[in-house]
Amino acid sequence: MRITQEADYALRMVYYLASTKGFVDAKSIAEATGTPERFTLKILRKLLVAGFLSSQKGVGGGYSMAADPNTLTMKDVIELIDGPVSISRCSESEHICSRVGECKGECTFHCIFEKINGLLSDKLGSVSIAMVCGGEYTTEEILEKI
Amino acid sequence: MRITQEADYALRMVYYLASTKGFVDAKSIAEATGTPERFTLKILRKLLVAGFLSSQKGVGGGYSMAADPNTLTMKDVIELIDGPVSISRCSESEHICSRVGECKGECTFHCIFEKINGLLSDKLGSVSIAMVCGGEYTTEEILEKI
DNA sequence: ATTTAGTATACCTTTTTAGTACACTATTAT
DNA sequence: ATAATAGTGTACTAAAAAGGTATACTAAAT
Numbered sequence: 050m051r052i053t054q055e056a057d058y059a060l061r062m063v064y065y066l067a068s069t070k071g072f073v074d075a076k077s078i079a080e081a082t083g084t085p086e087r088f089t090l091k092i093l094r095k096l097l098v099a100g101f102l103s104s105q106k107g108v109g110g111g112y113s114m115a116a117d118p119n120t121l122t123m124k125d126v127i128e129l130i131d132g133p134v135s136i137s138r139c140s141e142s143e144h145i146c147s148r149v150g151e152c153k154g155e156c157t158f159h160c161i162f163e164k165i166n167g168l169l170s171d172k173l174g175s176v177s178i179a180m181v182c183g184g185e186y187t188t189e190e191i192l193e194k195i
Numbered sequence: 196m197r198i199t200q201e202a203d204y205a206l207r208m209v210y211y212l213a214s215t216k217g218f219v220d221a222k223s224i225a226e227a228t229g230t231p232e233r234f235t236l237k238i239l240r241k242l243l244v245a246g247f248l249s250s251q252k253g254v255g256g257g258y259s260m261a262a263d264p265n266t267l268t269m270k271d272v273i274e275l276i277d278g279p280v281s282i283s284r285c286s287e288s289e290h291i292c293s294r295v296g297e298c299k300g301e302c303t304f305h306c307i308f309e310k311i312n313g314l315l316s317d318k319l320g321s322v323s324i325a326m327v328c329g330g331e332y333t334t335e336e337i338l339e340k341i
Numbered sequence: 342a343t344t345t346a347g348t349a350t351a352c353c354t355t356t357t358t359a360g361t362a363c364a365c366t367a368t369t370a371t
Numbered sequence: 372a373t374a375a376t377a378g379t380g381t382a383c384t385a386a387a388a389a390g391g392t393a394t395a396c397t398a399a400a401t
Contacts, residue, residue: 051196052283107399108345137198157334164338165318172311188303253368254376
């Protein structure tokens with residue numbers, strides 16, 4: 050499960066908005082995060098529909114944080130863009146599983162992937178946006194928690 | 196870092212050969228693992244060049260295990276096919292890092308990805324082929340170790 | 342009513358993934 | 372020797388995913 054560039058951009062947009070008061074227009078967000086302008090709009094739309102952001106049209110409008118940064122996690126943002134965290138097809142709900150012998154959802158590799166996938170998912174779910182941008186923790190402290 | 200279908204096939208080939216004595220021809224390996232025949236050859240070649248397998252030409256030839264299943268890990272096989280385990284571009288050696296502010300290899304997301312990536316890598320490296328096919332451990336016991 | 346700024350849909354280009362084709366070489370059995 | 376088996380090497384291709392654009396429109400503030 051390579052986190053896509055799009056999800057990476059989304060994370061940094063959320064980060065930026067969580068650290069900023071009031072509405073910020075898409076152009077500024079694009080500049081701050083290094084995202085192409087059109088692509089920014091597309092990603093912001095997804096974050097908006099998911100309820101993570103709110104938007105305001107017209108002069109002085111833009112986007113601002115809607116979700117609580119304390120409960121919004123890295124996992125939430127990544128899964129919104131990339132879909133469920135999954136290191137292997139074999140760990141997806143309906144197991145498309147190329148395996149030796151029978152696999153009734155129970156081949157060993159399938160189980161191992163599922164376990165590791167769960168760990169990965171939990172780790173990403175354990176880091177809230179507030180932790181990263183609150184200034185409450187240093188990077189070292191965050192890393193210790195993971 | 197979605198483990199590719201090719202790496203998945205490779206794992207199952209190694210699994211199959213580690214559970215089988217003597218040389219097995221590519222066609223049989225293809226059948227046993229559910230891999231397209233031509234694709235099987237391609238993957239077997241990579242495993243051979245890496246020293247994980249040995250091969251024998253001619254009648255009665257085929258492939259057999261060359262590496263020690265006790266030291267060969269899932270990570271070894273996966274990285275041979277897919278390259279270094281990496282959940283984010285940001286966790287690759289030279290950080291192609293789209294981030295807010297400066298990132299001298301030290302942006303918070305970068306560090307978090309790197310940490311989680313290390314964990315993922317360690318987990319995959321902790322499962323040897325022998326553990327999976329030796330019959331020494333049940334699937335449950337393997338999962339406990341991860 | 343004009344400007345700013347978000348909305349909606351569709352399209353396009355590049356890279357990666359997954360797989361094939363073909364011509365060749367080496368080994369073994371007869 | 373020679374036929375049959377089986378691996379080697381290189382190049383190509385189709386489909387999907389990733390990453391990004393274009394166009395036309397709607398809403399709000401001044």
